[in-house]
Amino acid sequence: MSSMEFSLRQLMVAAVATVAISGSAVAADMSGEAIAERIKPVGSVYKEGDAPAATAAASGPRSGDQVYGTFCVACHSSGVLGAPKTGDAADWGPRIAQGMDTLTNHAINGFNAMPAKGTCMDCSDEEIVAAINHMIEGL
Numbered sequence: 001m002s003s004m005e006f007s008l009r010q011l012m013v014a015a016v017a018t019v020a021i022s023g024s025a026v027a028a029d030m031s032g033e034a035i036a037e038r039i040k041p042v043g044s045v046y047k048e049g050d051a052p053a054a055t056a057a058a059s060g061p062r063s064g065d066q067v068y069g070t071f072c073v074a075c076h077s078s079g080v081l082g083a084p085k086t087g088d089a090a091d092w093g094p095r096i097a098q099g100m101d102t103l104t105n106h107a108i109n110g111f112n113a114m115p116a117k118g119t120c121m122d123c124s125d126e127e128i129v130a131a132i133n134h135m136i137e138g139l
Helices: 003-028 032-039 051-058 064-076 089-097 100-109 125-136
Strands: none
Touching: 064 125, 089 100, 089 125, 100 125
């Protein structure tokens, strides 16, 4: 028997042994709890009104700064697609002149390139108003 045949034979024996050992280790615990643990979902999907919104409500409303930093900053820090830049009086002036009701309505329902609630679908109307106030603070 050549050394190559001997090495191939050793490799095959090692592979079979590895499969046999690992297979028996996995199959060793066939209890209901172990099976449930192995097949449990890795994530969850929530619909509107389910746990995440209730959790957010339970912890209290987010501040304008928190909402801005999570959802609004991507567009309002640089003026993406014409978004008024945070703290820029020239950008915000004409919008503020339309009145806070109009400004709030546009933020909540969407306007031009801005999606409804700026993509913060679990934000309350009050949290959206707080984010607006954060962006126009000091103007």
